[in-house]
Amino acid sequence: MSAQDRINAxxxxxxxxxxxxxxxxDRFAADQQAWSAIWEQALPPAPLDVLDVGTGTGQAATVLAGLGHRVTGIDLADGMLERAREHxxxxxxxPVIRHGDAVHPDFPAASFDAVTSRYLMWTLREPEVAxxxxxxxxxxxxxxAVVDSTWFPHGLDNAPxxxxxHYDTQVQAVLPLATATSIDQTVAVLEKAGLREVTVTPLTSIYELDRRFGVAPNHDLQMQFLITGQR
Ligand SMILES: C[S@@+](CC[C@H](N)C(=O)[O-])C[C@H]1O[C@@H](n2cnc3c(N)ncnc32)[C@H](O)[C@@H]1O
Incomplete structure (x- = not known):
């Protein structure tokens, strides 16, 4: 089984x-409002053609569609795709939800106005190629426009x-950002791809919601960041 197969499983x-x-x-409405504001700030006005990579259950993809964008979401995990299609x-x-690899998305060149991802970079193999x-x-x-954090700066051994x-040593070896200690490591990946005007914004609205409602089980309260760059 490849490392990616283990991640998908x-x-x-x-x-x-x-x-x-x-x-x-308890926080659905507040989340929708906060994430709508974040994506609205991250991208030019709708309607744009947006590809959401590692879309999972489609949280970001549905918020982006709610803003009026034409969204396609891709992921490799069947259970996640099923949920995304329901939403x-x-x-x-x-959004249109398809099976697809974020590292090699199978679409024609110059077919989107924006590529987004939320909580993907840390679990992405070959992020520079992607x-x-x-x-x-x-x-x-x-x-x-990507959103992520430094989720596991002390390693994945005490992960939830x-x-x-699943995220054993074989998998960890192919994920350069999984144990990143600074968001600057993710920023560097975007800069290396030649993106211009790369900016980093701490998502204080999400931090405040996490503080108020509590974070996911076995997670610490951590600042999340929006990183954007232009072609
Ligand atoms: C933490 S979840 C985030 C899901 C969603 N973006 C969100 O914000 O809730 C990470 C997702 O990345 C997907 N993923 C990991 N590697 C991928 C790859 N190479 N191609 C497509 N999806 C991938 C996983 O299947 C999973 O659904």
Whole structure:
């Protein structure tokens, strides 16, 4: 089994509990509002053609569609794709959800105005190859916008649920950002791909929601960051 197969198996199994957490009724409305504001700030006005890579259960993809963008979401984990398709079908102008690899997205060059990802960079193999491929998918002036944090600066051995079993040494060896200690490591990947005007914004609204409602089980309260760059 390849490292990517192990990652896919983890997320396929994790899909129900991940989705439940994303849909938590106590903070759902506040989350929708906060993430709408974040993506609105990150991208030019709708409607844009947006590719959301590592879309998971489609949280970012559905918020982006709600802003009026034409969104396609891709992921490799079947359980996550199933949930994403359910959420997409439940809204008007919902995203199109497809099976696809974020490292080598199979779309024509210059077919999107923006490539987005949330919580993908840390679990992405070959991030430099991936971002270079995202840049190729962008039209001139297009935007790459990613959200992530330094989730496991002390390593993955005490990671939540059965994660460390899947994210074993073989998997960790192919994920350069999994144990990043600074968001600057993610910024460097975007800069190396030749993106211009790379900016980093701490997501204080999400930090405040996490502080108020509590973070995911076995996670620490951590600042998340939006990183954007232009082609
Ligand atoms: C932490 S989840 C984030 C899901 C979603 N973006 C969100 O914000 O809730 C990470 C996702 O990345 C996906 N993933 C990991 N590597 C991938 C790859 N190479 N191509 C596509 N998806 C990938 C996993 O299957 C999982 O759904």
């Amino acid at each position: 983890y997320w396929a199994g994790r899909a129900p509990s991940y989705d439940e957490y994303q849909q938590r009724p 997409a079908a439940a809204i008007a102008n919902g 971002v270079a491929n995202w840049v190729r998918l962008l039209r001139r002036g297009g935007t790459v 649920e059965n994660m460390s079993a």
